[in-house]
Amino acid sequence: MKSTLLVWLSFLLFAFVLSVPSIEAYTEPVLDIQGEELKAGTEYIIGSIFFGAGGGDVSATNKTCPDDVIQYSSDLLQGLPVTFSPASSDDDVIRVSTDLNIKFSIKKACDHSSVWKIQKSSNSEVQWFVTTGGEEGNPGIDTLTNWFKIEKAGILGYKLVSCPEGICHCGVLCRDIGIYRENDGRRILSLSDKLSPFLVLFKKVGPLSSSI
Numbered sequence: 001m002k003s004t005l006l007v008w009l010s011f012l013l014f015a016f017v018l019s020v021p022s023i024e025a026y027t028e029p030v031l032d033i034q035g036e037e038l039k040a041g042t043e044y045i046i047g048s049i050f051f052g053a054g055g056g057d058v059s060a061t062n063k064t065c066p067d068d069v070i071q072y073s074s075d076l077l078q079g080l081p082v083t084f085s086p087a088s089s090d091d092d093v094i095r096v097s098t099d100l101n102i103k104f105s106i107k108k109a110c111d112h113s114s115v116w117k118i119q120k121s122s123n124s125e126v127q128w129f130v131t132t133g134g135e136e137g138n139p140g141i142d143t144l145t146n147w148f149k150i151e152k153a154g155i156l157g158y159k160l161v162s163c164p165e166g167i168c169h170c171g172v173l174c175r176d177i178g179i180y181r182e183n184d185g186r187r188i189l190s191l192s193d194k195l196s197p198f199l200v201l202f203k204k205v206g207p208l209s210s211s212i
Helices: 002-019 141-146
Strands: 044-048 058-060 069-071 082-086 100-104 116-120 128-132 149-153 157-162 175-181 187-191 199-204
Touching: 044 058, 044 082, 069 128, 100 116, 116 141, 128 175
Parallel strands: none
Antiparallel strands: 044 199, 058 069, 069 187, 082 100, 116 128, 128 187, 149 157, 157 175, 157 199, 175 187
């Protein structure tokens, strides 16, 4: 009797394990403005969910060889396309709360990488700012500043976050990315306790669009 009960319990446990979805199954995909899933390696424009005074698309201080990551002050200007590369290559769908690299898509060869990273700021009003020169892939303690996440923000919007907890369980910095307005009017993507999250949407680059 005990042997039969043990076999039955073992069967139930095995069936339960097989029926439990993976953590990834609970992680919803990020959607573009057409309601389609974001895909790794596909080009997108990151834009503000607000129009007018809310500013426009994300670009760089040098579109040919990108440097610091900025937001255009006008929503009439088209931003610089980016691609996303998740730390795990098992899935080409970009999912909420997944560690990923963000990379400007450019045609010209430059002397530094177009992969986004955060860099310590000398400005007392912000702790870090977003720039380029990061390393794509190679998740680990040496690349912590190169990883970002996309998180849900409200019903329709998303926000960009620096919080590489999945890359290294070592007391990492976790901050929403906001917009810091410099005296000359430039809007720099930055990390600070004083900034509100930059709420964004994603626009797939069409066949008629071209990267720099």
